[in-house]
Amino acid sequence: MKIAVLGATGATGRHVLTKALGRGWEVRALARDTAADLPEGERLTIVRGDALDADAVGRTVAGTDAVIGLIGARMGRDPALLRPNSTAVLVPAMKAAGVARLVAVTTVGVAATHPHQSWASRALLPLIVGRAHLDQAGQQEDIIGASDLDWVIVRPPRLVDDGMPDAFRLGEALPVAFSATVGRRALAQALLDLASATTPSRQALTILRH
Helix, strand or coil: CCEECCCCCCHHHHHHHHHHHHHCEEEEEEECCCCCCCCCCCCEEEEECCCCCCCHHHHHHHHCCCEEECCCCHHHHCCCCCCHHHHHHHHHHHHHHHEEEEECCCCCCCCHHHEEEEEHHHHHHHHHHHHHHHHHHHHHHHHHHHCCCCEEECCCCEECCCCCCCCEEEEEECCCCCCEHHHHHHHHHHHHHHHHHHCCEEEEEEECCC
């Protein structure tokens, strides 16, 4: 398996790289800073560039079997622009490279998850996360959904780093309480499983701690 990872220098991205290399996979990771503290391995290739740079994204995804997208606002850009704009670059880059499988992380709290959220979650998440962030995550999902890629969207609640086992629940209609969490290692495990699976596809799934 050969995968591309966008957002590899984030806290979850590092777990994705470590676990993918542990599986013996080849990984191409896009990073603005090639000196970032990333796992080492002969199967890891770092492509220097920005997620809004079509050339860098194209070089990252070329020749891979699947792409894992973890782009968020941590990179210091306006959260109202980074998610949808980077996705608008990624989708045509994947099509041009002939790569069909996309596993993308958005977030619980986008409008589509409201029927499954508790009242506290619906009321408080926009205040804590930011309504603009949630709205733009929804726009990101719209871009992915309108593509003809073989996509899976994964929506985590609050991410935590802990010593819990890499166990998780994954489903389209999981009830989400305001206190819901999932471990970053568990999320990384799920993303890799989905990247290498033939199903499900063209689905948006919520992930929760098991």
